[in-house]
Amino acid sequence: MTLQSVVAAAKETAATTVARTASENDRLGRFPDEAIGALGRVGLLGMMLPRDVGGAGLGARALAEVVAALAEVDASVAMVFLMHACAAMTIAAAKRTTAIERVLGDIAAGRHLSTLAFSETGSRSHFWAPVSRASSLNGSGVRLTARKSFVTSAGHAQSYVASALAPRGVGPTDTTLYLVDARSAGVMVASPWDGLGLRANASAAVTLDGCLVPNDLHLTDDGAGFAAMLSAARRWQPSPRTSNRRASSTSARRSAKRCQTCARNSRRCRSKPTASPRGWTMSSAASNRRGI
Ligand SMILES: Cc1cc2nc3c(=O)[nH]c(=O)nc-3n(C[C@H](O)[C@H](O)[C@H](O)COP(=O)(O)OP(=O)(O)OC[C@H]3O[C@@H](n4cnc5c(N)ncnc54)[C@H](O)[C@@H]3O)c2cc1C
Numbered sequence: 001m002t003l004q005s006v007v008a009a010a011k012e013t014a015a016t017t018v019a020r021t022a023s024e025n026d027r028l029g030r031f032p033d034e035a036i037g038a039l040g041r042v043g044l045l046g047m048m049l050p051r052d053v054g055g056a057g058l059g060a061r062a063l064a065e066v067v068a069a070l071a072e073v074d075a076s077v078a079m080v081f082l083m084h085a086c087a088a089m090t091i092a093a094a095k096r097t098t099a100i101e102r103v104l105g106d107i108a109a110g111r112h113l114s115t116l117a118f119s120e121t122g123s124r125s126h127f128w129a130p131v132s133r134a135s136s137l138n139g140s141g142v143r144l145t146a147r148k149s150f151v152t153s154a155g156h157a158q159s160y161v162a163s164a165l166a167p168r169g170v171g172p173t174d175t176t177l178y179l180v181d182a183r184s185a186g187v188m189v190a191s192p193w194d195g196l197g198l199r200a201n202a203s204a205a206v207t208l209d210g211c212l213v214p215n216d217l218h219l220t221d222d223g224a225g226f227a228a229m230l231s232a233a234r235r236w237q238p239s240p241r242t243s244n245r246r247a248s249s250t251s252a253r254r255s256a257k258r259c260q261t262c263a264r265n266s267r268r269c270r271s272k273p274t275a276s277p278r279g280w281t282m283s284s285a286a287s288n289r290r291g292i
Contacts, residue, residue: 001043001047001056001058002056003058003061003062003065006043006044006047006056006058006062006065006066007062007065007066007069009042009043009044010039010044010065010066010069010070011069012042013035013038013039013042013044014069014070014072014073014074014077015073016038017034017035017038018032018035018038018070018073018074018077019073019074020034021034021035021074022035022073022074022076022077022200025074025076025199025200026074026076026199026200027199028199028200029192029193029194029195029199029200030200031080031153031155031156031200031201031202032074032076032077032080032200032201033156035074035077036077036080036081036113036156037110039077039081039110040109040110040111040113041110042110043056043110044066044081044110045084045088045107045108045110045112045113046088046107046108046109046110047062047066048062048063048085048088048089048092049088049089049092049104049107049108050092053092053101053104053105053108054104054105054108054109055092055104055107055108063082063085066081067081067082074200075197075198075201076198076199076200076201077200077201079152079198079201079203080113080115080152080153080201080202083115083116083152083153084113084114084115084153084157086116086161086232087114087115087116087157087159087160087161088104088107088114089232090116090161090177090219090228090229090232091103091104091107091114091159091161091179091219092104093219093228093231093232094177094179094218094219094220097216097217098216099214099216099217100179100216100217100219103159103179106158111158112158112159113153113156113157113158114157114158114159114160114161114179115151115152115153115154115157115159115160115161116151116152116160116161116232117146117148117151117160117161117162117163117180117206117208118130118148118161118162118163118229119148119149119150119151120132120146120147120148120149121147121149121205122147124149127163127229128163128173128175128226128229128230129172129173129175130146130163130164130165130175131165132144132145132146132147132163132164132165132208133164133165133166133167133169134164134165134166134167134176134178134213135167136167136168137212139215140214140215141212141213141214141215141217141218142164142167142176142178142212142213142218143210143211143212143213144162144164144178144180144186144208144210144211144213145186145208145209145210145211146162146164146207146208147190147205147207147208148160148162148205148206148207148208149205150203150204150205151203151204151205151206152201152202152203153201153202153203154189154193154202154203154204154205154206155182155189155202155204155206156202157182158181158182159179159180159181159182160179160180160182160187160206161177161178161179161180161219162177162178162179162180162208163175163176163177163178163225163229164176164178164225166222166223166225167222168222169222169223173226174222174223174226175223175225175226175229176218176219176220176221176222176223176224176225177218177219177220177225177228177229178213178217178218178219179213179217179218179219180208180211180213180217181217184211184212184213185210185211185212186207186208186209186210186211186212187206187207187208187209187211188206188207188209189204189205189206190204190205190206190207191204191205192204
């Protein structure tokens with residue numbers, strides 16, 4: 001899939017399946033299962049995942065264009081898709097275990113919807129500083145107990161990318177990210193979603209009550225969740241800086257090329273090696289995996 005083909009598929013799905021159900025779903029506060037199923041079938045749920053797990057390896061421009069196409073027809077579907085994309089890329093940035101590869105394969109195949117479960121009743125806007133804390137199960141995993149205040153696609157996603165303070169974390173941002181299987185014992189939608197707007201996106205509260213998360217579903221090392229949360233959220237946040245960053249990325253790549261040339265011919269070197277911003281010379285696959 002290319003940028004053009006995913007945007008065309010998003011517009012086509014928006015004009016047909018999404019448009020058919022948008023107003024009724026909004027009126028009833030009904031989750032757009034049909035629309036999300038259609039997005040999965042045309043490959044949009046995995047469009048940003050790396051190619052080695054079956055994704056299309058697309059980036060922020062594709063995300064912005066697809067979200068815009070969906071939001072013009074149904075803002076709830078766009079919100080569900082956006083939170084899924086953030087969660088999917090957080091999962092893709094994790095160390096690969098068999099369990100995580102299986103989830104990534106299911107997302108790429110359009111069978112798995114995920115979402116973020118960061119915000120808590122206690123942390124509210126400061127989602128990077130959760131009040132919940134995971135408790136260690138002597139090396140076999142952790143138990144999670146948390147009151148997540150807003151979780152888009154609550155009760156409909158197959159998994160939740162959830163944050164908690166690491167078992168032995170000391171500071172308020174010593175967090176770890178976990179992938180919670182929605183079928184785990186202890187996962188409960190705490191109350192129905194009855195918003196004034198975005199009524200069909202099920203952004204309800206979710207309670208995690210002693211959920212067991214095995215080691216192979218830990219998405220970060222203990223204490224590394226804070227950095228992962230900020231990079232996952234910031235990378236996909238639409239802002240004018242996205243286009244500036246792309247421009248500086250291109251010029252930085254060009255100057256890196258000149259540097260490689262000047263290593264053989266010093267008279268052509270006009271750039272300082274330290275001038276390249278961090279990561280510009282990484283391949284896009286490598287930067288995807290680092291979530292930058
Ligand atoms: C439709 C919807 C979907 C969402 N989906 C998700 C999701 O999928 N996953 C997820 O993790 N979260 C989700 N969120 C939560 C969102 O990311 C925010 O964390 C949440 O809306 C903020 O919490 P709150 O409403 O309790 O606001 P509060 O934290 O109570 O903030 C209320 C007001 O106080 C201000 N305020 C807060 N703290 C301070 C301070 N220290 N100093 C000064 N002003 C302050 C805020 O700026 C705001 O204006 C969703 C929210 C909505 C509305």
